[in-house]
Amino acid sequence: MRKRKADSSSSTQTSQCKTHLGFKEMASEEDWNLIYAKTQQMLISNAQGLYKGEGVQLNNVLEQNMSPISVVEEDKGYKQSSLLDHFKLDEPCTHKHKQDLIPPPNIEKHTCTYCLKSSFSPLSICGFCERKFCPQCLGRCSRCVKLFCSVCSQMDYSDNVDERLMCFTCISENI
Structure with missing residues (x-):
């Protein structure tokens, strides 16, 4: 079987390349700016809540996402806690054992x-x-x-x- 000749007008490389457009390419820049602003606002508000000791309100986030899963089971007596609950953020960070950080005077560097x-x-x-x-x-x-x-x-x-x-x-x- 004989091969047919390509048209000279369609021989450019760009017309033969396949291009995949995903959601990111299809969404406009304004949509991404809205998503970025909303994400940044959520991060800042939750960080301020952690700093004040209020903690993250996971139940509100779950209601917004319409997820039926409950994170905290109150009937079993479990308490929702964060790693930041164990630290006091109002006080400056100090090392309790400063003597451990200073080498003895008889050892040379x-x-x-x-x-x-x-x-x-x-x-x-x-x-x-x-x-x-x-x-x-x-x-x-x-x-x-x-x-x-x-x-x-x-x-x-x-x-x-x-x-x-x-x-x-x-x-x-x-x-």
């Missing part, structure tokens, strides 16, 4: 030579250059099992099976 991160944990010393490094910046030599920084060690690919970290001393002994 150390800074890694390579990544410059500060911490209270002790730093290890490189076996070659003898500078202080955090545990993440040091590697263990596969031959002498000492700790070395990335500047004083090198990956060895000689056995084609595994990559091994070796210090310069062990590499010079291999040669």
